[in-house]
Amino acid sequence: MNQFVKLTFTPGLKEVVLQELKEYILISESEHTISIELPNNFQNILSLKSINSAYIATSDKKYNPRYLHKHKSILGNLIEKVIIKKEKEFKTFKIRCAGSQTQEIIEIEKYIQETYTIKKNDVADLEIYINKIGDDWEISVRLSPRPLSVRDYKISNIKGGLNPNIAYAINTFCNLKNSTSYLNIFSGSGTLLIEAGLVNPHVKLVGLDIDKKTNSLAIQNIKKAGLIKIIKIKTGDIFESPDVEKFDVITSNLPFGMQISKGEDLKKLYQQFIDYSEKVLYSKGRLVVYTTEYEILELILKNSKFEIVKKLNLKIPTNVNSYLYPRIFVCDLI
Structure with a gap:
């Protein structure tokens, strides 16, 4: 056989x-x-x-x-x-x-x-x-009682949270083994940070999110992953340009759909995200972003200091015969 x-x-x-x-x-x-x-x-x-x-x-x-x-x-x-x-x-x-x-x-x-x-x-x-x-x-x-994409550290979830296997994929484009600092903006439940910490626990890992409740959920997951000593979560609003020093890498699962507050201007939010990333990323630093609102993001990127070096088109089932079509953008600050 x-x-x-x-x-x-x-x-x-x-x-x-x-x-x-x-x-x-x-x-x-x-x-x-x-x-x-x-x-x-x-x-x-x-x-x-x-x-x-x-x-x-x-x-x-x-x-x-x-x-x-x-x-x-x-x-x-x-x-x-x-x-x-x-x-x-x-x-x-x-x-x-x-x-x-x-x-x-x-x-x-x-x-x-x-x-x-x-x-x-x-x-x-x-x-x-x-x-x-x-x-x-x-x-x-x-081969396993649960899918491999399920992680034991995910004890607290939020709506629109990133699947760990996608977070892992995003981090593969961050050159983590040769980076010393990593910022995750809109850090949510902490999945990108945790997956990065599991690859290289020697990188300075910082998460930034405006929601205190979400940050407390992220901390629970980080503790479960055994990374509480190396991942720092900060509460802050990018529109207020919080001081977080500079970083080699920035990642983000950008808010979209139900994650967006009613009446929030998505173009304005994405523009501020890119402006802030330009400010806190080192020259020639790497930006890796995940979003379903890729048309808005791509237009903003084309008028920014970032060069798009790679795009990945994903297809994610949500229920029977229904899919999300997000993209991953890999960019360098020029």
């Missing part, structure tokens, strides 16, 4: 993902998935930061539900590789496939419950997919 690891990621971040996977042997890739050869162990896979979820998988033209019903060990072999020595982490399971109420799937579910003593549940630790992809049927089992 030919087995491999299938990785899912946010469309638009492929170059970041490929860089993180440079030590692995690639089998295939698409807009939002990459398949790699099965490694000797999964520990390094489970530590990947740019990935949404990781699965052990196998595929064949004959692996339809009827065939699997008669050859349950094919699925059982995948399940055992996932849960071995980690049985306590996997208490529930869910099979996701078309025709999930067929007798064959019901019998497979019964086999899993009896063999591995785990319960069926819609929100499951052990996620199993049976999908027709092209001419083949693919079986995949998620």
Whole structure:
């Protein structure tokens, strides 16, 4: 049985993902998935930061539900590789496939419950997919009880908060290993700061946000991440040009949509953000910004002291058949 690891990621971040996977042997890739050869162990896979979820998988033209019903060990072999020595982490399971109420799937579910003593549940630790992809049927089992994009430090969230894997991707363009200072404006729940601190705890990390309540939530996350001694959160309004010294790097998840106060002028806010960034960034410093209001931002950047060196177009699902299309702008102060 030919087995491999299938990785899912946010469309638009492929170059970041490929860089993180440079030590692995690639089998295939698409807009939002990459398949790699099965490694000797999964520990390094489970530590990947740019990935949404990781699965052990196998595929064949004959692996339809009827065939699997008669050859349950094919699925059982995948399940055992996932849960071995980690049985306590996997208490529930869910099979996701078309025709999930067929007798064959019901019998497979019964086999899993009896063999591995785990319960069926819609929100499951052990996620199993049976999908027709092209001419083949693919079986995949998620390697972790939760997606890899879920971080243990995220105990406090805010509406519009940044996904940790996207925060990781943003930070890959910040040259963190050669930087000494990093400012995150509109720091929110602290995700960008935490992901930066996990990469290089020797960088001076400062977050700036106007909302005291949001800052207290960020501090909770920072404490959980074990970075409270190296990340400083400041309360301040960029329209008042708070004094925060100068920095090598500035990042921001710019407010948009529901994050914007009623009646707030987005163009004015973005213009002030760019003006303030020009003031507190060192010459030739790096600015990396994430926003869905990219047309407003790009127009302001073109009339600023920044040069856009890279743009990444992302596609993020919000619910069934609905997406956000944010962009990441990588800029240098010239």
